[in-house]
Amino acid sequence: MxxxxxxxxxxxxxxxxxxxxxxxxxxxxxxxxxxxxxxxxxxxxxxxxxxxxxxxxxxxxxxxxxxxxxxxxxxxxxxxxxxxxxxxxxxxxxxxxxxxxxxxxxxxxxxxxxxxxxxxxxxxxxxxxxxxxFTVVEKKRPYIILKWAQTADGFMARSDYSSKWISNAYARQLVHKWRSEEDAILVGSNTARYDNPQLTNRDWPGYPRQPLRVVIDRQLLLHQNLHLFDASYPSICYNLKEDREAPNLTFRQLAADNFLEHLLEDLKGRGVQSVLIEGGPRLFTQLFELGLWDEIRMFVAPHSFGSGIAAPHPQGYLLKKEVLDDNELQWRVRQPW
Ligand SMILES: NC(=O)c1ccc[n+]([C@@H]2O[C@H](COP(=O)([O-])OP(=O)(O)OC[C@H]3O[C@@H](n4cnc5c(N)ncnc54)[C@H](OP(=O)(O)O)[C@@H]3O)[C@@H](O)[C@H]2O)c1
Structure with a gap:
């Protein structure tokens, strides 16, 4: 077996x-x-x-x-x-x-x-x-993995929203491998705005499949010149304002009440079995409050910011710790295994 x-x-x-x-x-x-x-x-x-x-x-x-x-x-x-x-x-x-x-x-x-x-x-x-x-079948929603990087003193970004390269190059490549393994990658609007991520798995060559890129922008305030809207890969923007289809780009309107639950329901309807959520902290806070998470993968880098945007308090149970050069990777799960 x-x-x-x-x-x-x-x-x-x-x-x-x-x-x-x-x-x-x-x-x-x-x-x-x-x-x-x-x-x-x-x-x-x-x-x-x-x-x-x-x-x-x-x-x-x-x-x-x-x-x-x-x-x-x-x-x-x-x-x-x-x-x-x-x-x-x-x-x-x-x-x-x-x-x-x-x-x-x-x-x-x-x-x-x-x-x-x-x-x-x-x-x-x-x-x-x-x-x-099993999560899709039993909980009727995709499996949710929260991934973030934080400094040794617990910050995910500086106060001016700059956060690039907290984790090291090994960690960043590992994240591209993880992206290849999940059906969708999701970020909040501030992360899209300040980091302008591509959310691709370009540093993990060999996997033919690019996951669906997902962003939350309820008021449609994000600039359309961000990478996420470049139509290079299928992407969805969940919002409160409009339903619109363009090549490789879907704008999907959801009800304001239970927005995140509706979002997960919609993703499940699109065959998404798992979603890797890459921040930021405000989105994580919402998800923790709603109990909408299954697993945390948290990189801790050796440097300190002193002040800035705080990382969430890690919840759940520590499954394992790994060392990636000067970064520590903590895997946490909602339920003990
Ligand atoms: N170190 C890391 O691993 C890492 C990772 C990601 C981001 N960051 C940093 O984190 C900073 C941005 O994080 P942030 O916390 O300011 O913003 P964020 O989490 O990227 O954005 C907040 C998201 O939560 C949504 N939201 C808030 N309340 C909600 C509700 N009740 N229902 C549904 N959605 C809700 C917002 O939607 P609306 O936009 O519609 O309000 C928005 O999309 C940036 O500086 C970025 O560089 C660091």
């Missing part, structure tokens, strides 16, 4: 809005096939794993390890449960059952057909791997 999870992880940034799934076929303690869900719309892990088995006559005496309950519905591809029923492996071991009611039910059908089924192996690891998917 460890191998199935490893394979599943290769779908990060590609499988969404589907879950990441890996599958391993074992015959007499030897791996004879493996696969993962490489791309949304493409074959599922079980299909790729079964296809990779050279001698399919071994399947009825094999164990199939799959990191998510085989799907039981027609989505973009046929149900994987049907495929397994066709090849009838001796045993199927599942990491996580599928909490999406549309896809669930595979486990029972396999059992009913006389296949030995076991579920829950490395369940916690699988829940962590697919935390974006």
């Amino acid at each position: 460890q191998r199935a999870l490893e394979l599943a992880r290769l779908g990060l940034g590609y499988a969404s809005p589907n879950p990441m799934v890996g599958c391993v076929v074992v015959h007499q303690e030897r791996i004879i096939g493996e696969g993962w869900h490489r791309q949304y719309g493409g074959p599922h892990a079980e299909v790729n794993a079964v296809e990779s088995v050279a001698d399919k006559s071994l399947l009825p005496q094999s164990t199939v390890y799959v990191s998510l309950e085989p799907c039981n519905h027609w989505g973009k591809t046929p149900p994987c449960t049907d495929l397994l029923l066709q090849h009838k492996p001796k045993r199927v071991v599942i990491c996580n059952t599928d909490s999406n009611p549309r896809a669930a039910g595979g486990l029972q059908r396999l059992q009913a057909a006389g296949i030995e089924v076991e579920a829950g192996l490395l369940e916690k690891d699988g829940r962590w791997l697919n935390r974006r998917f």
Whole structure:
């Protein structure tokens, strides 16, 4: 199952809005096939794993390890449960059952057909791997990662709103990798105004996918010459004023009440499973007040500003600390894992 999870992880940034799934076929303690869900719309892990088995006559005496309950519905591809029923492996071991009611039910059908089924192996690891998917299914909103950099004395910007390069070059490149892994990147209007970010993943070459760029500008006060409005990549500006479509640029009007909840609902409707929110502090404060966050990735740089715009007090539980040269990276989660 460890191998199935490893394979599943290769779908990060590609499988969404589907879950990441890996599958391993074992015959007499030897791996004879493996696969993962490489791309949304493409074959599922079980299909790729079964296809990779050279001698399919071994399947009825094999164990199939799959990191998510085989799907039981027609989505973009046929149900994987049907495929397994066709090849009838001796045993199927599942990491996580599928909490999406549309896809669930595979486990029972396999059992009913006389296949030995076991579920829950490395369940916690699988829940962590697919935390974006499970959040959408269970909380009905995208998974929210808050990312910021702060000085050793706790500031995110100077009082004049200048903040560039608090974190070091390794941290900044890592952020481009993270952008590649999530479906959308969001900033508040002041961050767009003062930092003029491109919100691209240009420093993480190799990933073909650029996430959706998102900005909040309720009164539409931002200058249209900012990078975010350059139409180089799909971008959305959420506001209170107008709905408008231009190539690669959407202006989406939302109700003032519960604005952020509506924004997340709209993103979910666009197939966004996860959003990396890159500030600034006022936006974070709103999100903390509403409990709308799941994970924090916080860089702490060694230098001090003495005064300025304060970073939020880190909330939740510390998951791990990493060292990136002279920066410390803290991962925090809302719930202990
Ligand atoms: N060090 C870092 O990691 C980092 C990261 C990002 C930014 N920064 C710095 O932070 C500074 C800007 O941060 P900031 O805190 O002033 O602004 P900000 O968080 O970028 O902007 C505030 C955002 O919150 C929105 N907002 C406020 N109340 C809201 C509500 N009730 N409902 C919905 N949306 C609401 C605002 O919308 P409206 O515009 O519609 O009011 C705005 O989009 C800049 O100096 C930037 O350089 C530092």
